[in-house]
Amino acid sequence: MSARVALQDVQRVAELAHLELTPDETRNMIHDLNEILDYVAQLNELDTGSVAPLTQISELEGSADSCARADAVWQSLDRGTVMQQAPETDRVFFKVPKVIER
Numbered sequence: 013m014s015a016r017v018a019l020q021d022v023q024r025v026a027e028l029a030h031l032e033l034t035p036d037e038t039r040n041m042i043h044d045l046n047e048i049l050d051y052v053a054q055l056n057e058l059d060t061g062s063v064a065p066l067t068q069i070s071e072l073e074g075s076a077d078s079c080a081r082a083d084a085v086w087q088s089l090d091r092g093t094v095m096q097q098a099p100e101t102d103r104v105f106f107k108v109p110k111v112i113e114r
Contacts, residue, residue, distance in 0.1 A: 017045040 022041045026033050033041065091104075100107040 015049055017042055017049065021045075 019038065019042060022033070022038055022045070026038075026041075095101045095103055095106075098106050
């Protein structure tokens, strides 16, 4: 058994994320998060003592060539040309309407 998510936990996370959850959504979220925590608890029971810790998959022997593409230099778009086509700009950045209200 792992740590359990309570109603207050879901309400607090929803508040921090500026989400308005219905009672049904809240119940479903509690259930889903507890299912995830139960699964993580199962994974924690596995014996990983013989597994070398990794920070990236590219650290695996023989995988460096297959998981990353070669670096390539590409010509950037001309700022002047791009800004001429923008609906609104300050000649350096695109101006976009505000989409998040707090």
